[in-house]
Amino acid sequence: MAGEPQDDCLFCKIVAGQVPATVVRETATTFAFRDINPQAPTHVLVVPKAHHRDVAALATAAPELVGDVLREIGEIAAEEKLDSYRTVFNTGTGAGQTVFHVHAHLLGGRGLEWPPG
Ligand code: AMP
Ligand code: ZN
Secondary structure (H helix, E strand, C coil), rough: CCEEECCCCCCCCCCCCCCCCCCEECCCCEEEECCCCCCCCEEEEECCCEECHHHHHHHHHHHHHHHHHHHHHHHHHCCCCCCEEEECCCCCEEEEECCCCEEEEECCCCCCCCCCC
């Protein structure tokens, strides 16, 4: 069920401490950790602790959590002293989503091209 932990979900396991991760910040509703395959000097993933498959599903089921995730992006960017950074929610396999527990990518610490690939 949406919001409940999923046995087969990598990010639910990271939130539960069952899979190790380099934790950056944690709140009552969110969890932030470093991407295992960083694409920039700062590459942090921010997830709601609740399991939802993508950002649109999250916004429908629990809109307050979208705000919680985005507030954390700002807090982490400030902690990492980033004045320019990118926030990405890949949605669907064609856009590169590989883990179906919604996550924001925070990318920064280098110049970022636009448009993205
Ligand atoms: P996406 O492709 O948008 O679904 O993003 C999934 C991200 O999770 C990728 O950038 C992966 O490098 C990252 N990732 C996969 N496994 C782990 C892990 N065990 N710890 C941290 N990041 C991971
Ligand atoms: Zn999950």
